[in-house]
Amino acid sequence: MSNETKVQASSGDMHITISGKSEIFGGVDLSLEAAKTIIEGLDFKFAQDKDYDFPQKAHIQIVDALGSSIKSLGFDPRDQPNIIVVQQFLNWFIDEAKLHEAPEYRRLLDKDENDDFEFDFELK
Known part of the structure; x- marks a missing residue:
C-alpha cells in the first residue's frame, strides 16, 4: 500500500x-x-567551463558518499577509505555473491526508465 x-x-x-x-x-x-x-x-557542460575535471570530481564524490552509506550498513572493512569499500562491495556483489545474476537484482540494473518523478530546479 x-x-x-x-x-x-x-x-x-x-x-x-x-x-x-x-x-x-x-x-x-x-x-x-x-x-x-x-x-x-546531472549536466556538467557549464561546470566544465570553469573546471574541466568537474565531472570526474563530482562522480568521485558520489562514489565516496556510496562508500559511506555502505559502511553504515556494517559492510567491512569499516576502517578503509570509502572508495575502497565501494570497490570491495562491488567485488563481493559481482565476483563472490554473483547477485547481479539473480533475477531480483538483475531487474534493478541498467535501468534507463524513470518513474513518475519530476523535479523543478530554481536558480536564485
Whole structure:
C-alpha cells in the first residue's frame, strides 16, 4: 500500500523536500528514487567551463558518499577509505555473491526508465 510521504533533508544552506508515494515507512524508497533521478540528470557542460575535471570530481564524490552509506550498513572493512569499500562491495556483489545474476537484482540494473518523478530546479 502506497502512502503519500514527505522526506526532508538539509545540509548547511541547502534544504531538500521530496514528496510522493512511498511503499516503505520513512520514505527510503522515495529518497532512493529522488537520488537516482538527480544523479542521472546531472549536466556538467557549464561546470566544465570553469573546471574541466568537474565531472570526474563530482562522480568521485558520489562514489565516496556510496562508500559511506555502505559502511553504515556494517559492510567491512569499516576502517578503509570509502572508495575502497565501494570497490570491495562491488567485488563481493559481482565476483563472490554473483547477485547481479539473480533475477531480483538483475531487474534493478541498467535501468534507463524513470518513474513518475519530476523535479523543478530554481536558480536564485
